[in-house]
Amino acid sequence: MPAPPEDQNPGEQGATVQDPWRPGPPAPAPAPPPGPAASDWPVYPGPVPGPMPQPRNGMGVTALVLGIAGVVLSLLIILFWMSWLPSLLAVIFGSLGLSHARKGLATNRAMALTGVILGAVGLLISVGGGVVAVVTVKKVTEDARARIDEVKAAEAAEDRKAREEEKARHLSFGETYTYENGLKVTVAEPQPFTPDDYVFGHAKGNEAVQVTVTVVNSGKERISVETGLPNVNDADGASTELVIDGSGRQKVITGYVLPGRKSVGKYAFSLPPDAADRIEVEFSPDAKVWPDAYWSGPN
Template identity: 70%
Template sequence: MTVPTPPDGKQPGDRTPDDHNPWSPPPPGPPPARWEPYPMAPIPASQARNGMGITALVLGIVGIVLGLLIILFWMSWLPALLAVIFGFVGLSHARTGRATNKGMALTGVILGGVGLLAAAGGGIFTVTVVKKVTDSARSKVKEVKASASASEKARHLSFGESYTFEDGLKVTVTKPEPFTPDDYVLGHAKGNKAVQVTVKVVNTGTERVKVDTGLPEVSDANGASTELVIDGSGRQKVITGYVLPGKEAVGKYAFSLPPDAADRIEVEFSPDAMRWDDAYWSGPTR
């Protein structure tokens, strides 16, 4: 079979000198594929840090409310102080662009400052009120003590002086007089000294008043009690019943003093021992 000769006269197996040159550049290849950039997802913007401003506003409101309540003002200073601190932090975030609620943070600072002022005002007000109440109470105590002291002093008298009780009965105890019991006597030992005490009661009021008492109590200056003398002489008289307005009732009582009794005695008497404190009369027995 005969192979036709190409028009250029070359046989298929023939090579030109360039075909076997090892230093010749390689024939151009196909064009490289076009590279498309990979689409990137959008980077989210940083989230605003508004928490400090919100917290400052809430704490500022709480501080104001507690500061307006007199009984809770002492609790308002802490949230008010925290509102100021968080508010300034929120303002700092707003200045650097990390927060968007500058107005809220500023409001929290203002409310916190007002809350601190309210807490301070409440403290000053409370201290003033407490001091005023304390001073008033002390003044009343002093007045009561002074009144009690004056009343106690007024109820200690000398023989012959008078004391008027609150029911209008004016009582006078005269100076004791020597008393000689008769032969039939109780409460008087041989060697003792007996004295007679006279009690006069005058009704200075407008209504009758009952004398509801026992007997006067007599003691010497050393506090030793004496014994009531009862004899058959009939010279003793006990005040009982009612005393009419403007009228006088007189009681006479004898008491036996031991030989070593002091020369001064004290007589204790009240027209109604259940209602009125006793009055005291004292003085020498001679």
Template identity: 65%
Template sequence: MTVPTPPDGQQPVDRTPDDHNPWRPPPPGTPPAPWATYPTAPIPAPQSRNGMGITALVLGIVGVVLGLLIILFWLSWLPALLAMIFGFVGLSQARNGRATNKGMALAGVILGGAGLLAAAGGAVLTITAVKTVADGARAKVKEVKSSASAAEKARHLSFGESYTFENGLKVTVAEPKPYTPDDFVLGHAKGNKAVQVTVKVVNTGTARVEVETGLPEVSDAEGASAELLIDGSGRQKVITGYVLPGKEAVGKYAFSLPPDAADRIEVEFSPDAMRWKDAYWSGPTH
């Protein structure tokens, strides 16, 4: 903006107040304004991260306790493994200055290792015990089978041998002899071969024993049941009633055999078929 020139050649007077001139230097002797100071808040110290060490210690204790319980050892490996993991993390934080419970973290690692060892030991003991029990059971089964096989074998005899039943009756079947029936005969077809089977029963016990089944069963060489022969000769005798201690009873029976299957027979007999398994006598016929 142009300032008009005053008359008489006078210079224009600057009437701008001093306090409105930002570029005017300060008057001499005036000190500069001091910088303003502001209060500063204290910087908080970093918090310690002790959770990993505490967790490792607790899990380590749980792992060791479960490992010492035989029935719960299989549960101890998980807390023990976690204790070692958290313990190593806690040790790392302690080395970096972010945790102050290095001892807890180290204890968690140690207890975790102990828990894993306890779990492994429990597993070994359990496997060993199970194997021992299984081996014992197999041996027992084998023994029972062997005993049953021996008992079964003992019940198969040759003619002339004896077998003693559990009631004390000792039974012997003699070698069959040829038998000639009389004219009046039942159960004997023409052309068949007749044989006589003699069964002797001796009471070896101290009390009388009843013979419940006095009739033997006879099979021919082909395994077919032979037919009981009955005639009027009176030579046949059926064992019935009681046998006193030290006494014997003898039964005589005649059977009819087909001529093509009469060379060998098997006699099956038990003094009480409802209680005792049959014994078997076999051999050739003459």
């Protein structure tokens, strides 16, 4: 085997040995990209951008105005029924305004939202006012009908009472009618009457009858009999004439009737022969205060 040359330096040989853990030299920088190829055509500038579109805030403004109008009208007692229309429009326009704001077409989202809220409040107040108005009108109507029914019932009761009182004032001979002041009146069945030769009110051929009226005071105070003269109607309903003669048998009730006392009146009347089969007697102690009572029957 040949020996290594002697002129070689071992230190130099060792110096040429590289460290495997030492980083190598940095990589070269990449080459720049090639520029645009040269062209013989001229270069024109790009299009100029147009102006930015105006925000569509009209819906929000309209909603706010209508919402305020709806709330104001709903608070007025007279005009609350008109508030539903602007309130409803406020909700509609406000919803459209919110939609535009979400799409970036409007910048007044808060205004549109306020319009929706005011519109909803106006609608609620309007509906509530309408319900209150309906209930109030219904109650007033029912009260008016109730009052009308009460008036009708009272009138019917008065009519019924009047008919009953009228019926109670029509009696047969011998029955007694009592007035509210406690005066009791009884008319006896008429009796034949023969006038004397000196007579007034009795035509020749007529039939004369005597009517006896008895008045009793059942009250606690004396009662004045102002009209103590009865009226007598014949069978045809015609008034008859009072017979006056000189016999002194007639007696007219006048003056006061004391409590517990009675007064008797006797009267004679002339009846035509063709209407003397039935008579009716009317009597009232005071025609200005008390209605007449009626006694009737065959003669």
